[in-house]
Amino acid sequence: MERQWRSAGVGWAGGEPALRWEPGAGATGAGPVSPLSYGAAPGGGNAYGREIGFRVVGERRCVGVRGNACPYAAPVAGRATQAQCADCARLDRSRSVAADTMADDPRPYAVYLAWFGPGMVKVGITREDRGPARLLEQGAVAFSRLGRGPLMAARRCEELLRAGLGVPDRIPYAKKRAIRAALPGPAERAAEVEALHARAAGLAGWPEALEVVACEVADHAGVFGLDGLxxxxxxxxxxxxxxAGGSVAGRVVAVAGPDLHLEVESAGASGAPGAVVVDSRLLAGWGLERGDTGDGVTVPVKWVEKGTETGVQEGLF
Known part of the structure; x- marks a missing residue:
């Protein structure tokens, strides 16, 4: 009988993407991983091209909280990007930087500017010892740090920058996906980040506890494989x-944030070429079995025509 796995989404350990899997009943620590690239490419970035395939089995269930199983094994809606029931989600947020419930965290934090496309820049904070992991997880094509210091000073600076620069703290994934294959070059990306960094450094009201960090733009287009897309x-x-019963299979051409970009034999409502995006957050909570890499995609797909989503096909390409 084919072994069933449960996905924990895409991880970016060491700057290389991999599907993470739950460790299983009775196991401790992190679960196994399945690499999505072939590692570093000769010219920099990651080398893509792996063929993957899996079948969906059973019913989607709550993944619980921080390694602890949901006591109710509660069902979760298929379109939810957070695979948690309401009770587990509440418990998860009770100790969360995003929910401002970790004000006592003594570790240093970094404030950053993340660039996703022309005019699409957000401000955020991340624990400094995580390096660029948070930016890779969000699918930031380019970014620079702005400052470093205690958590609450970083949070106050984040609010100052949102108001002073007019930039948000969140950009919808749909907008990020729509622009990935039509980005300007690295020099233009860096220039926009540098200009905002200069404006940010000149704002009055920076928290005294926060150290200003010089602009140093990192570009992730090669890491994500956007040329392949x-x-x-x-x-x-x-x-x-x-x-349940659906298949997802194809050749990985790019991975950005949680999104897998799979090339299949024919895509689009009219069979036009292109990649199908799978948000790996939708995998969490499902049982998955190994499938044939030629099975294609037989789950509901929302098609894109000339940059505009135009319809839904509820089955095979």
Whole structure:
């Protein structure tokens, strides 16, 4: 009988993407991982091209909280990007930087500017010892740190920058996906980040406890494999949800944040070339079995036509 696995989404350990798997009943520590790239490419970035395939089995269930199983094994909606029931989600947020419930965290934090496309820049904070992991997880194509210091000073600076620069703290994934195959070059990306960094450093009201960090733009286009996405014809569709009995299979051409970009034999409502995006957060809570890499995608897909989502096909390409 084929072994069943449960995905924990995409991880970015060491700057290389991999599907993470739950460790299983009775196990401790992190679970196994399945690399999504072939490691570092000769010219820099990651080398993509792996063929992957899996089948969806059973019913989607709550993943629990921080390694602890949900006591109710509660069902979760297929289109939810957070695979938790309401009770587990509440418990998870009771000790969360995002929810401002960790004000006593003594570790240093970094304030950053993250660039996703022209005019699409956000400000955020991340624990300094995580390095660029948070930016990779969000799918930031370019970024620079702005400052470092205690958590609450970083949080106050984040609010100052949102108001002073007019930039948000969140950008919808749909907007990030829509622009990935049509980005300007690295010099233009860096210039926009540098200009905002200069404006930010000149704002009055910086918290005294926060050290200003010089602008140093890091670019993730090569790490994500965005040239491969362009070569594949851009994004043809986005998986809306997984369903029991459905298949997801294809050749990995790019990975950005939680998104897998798979090239398949024919994509799009009219069979036009392009990649299908799978948000790996939709995988969490499902049972998955190994599938044939030629099975294609047989779960609901929302198609993209000339940059506009135009319809839904509820089945095979």
């Amino acid at each position: 362009v070569a594949a014809g851009g994004v043809a569709g986005v998986v809306r949800e997984l369903v």
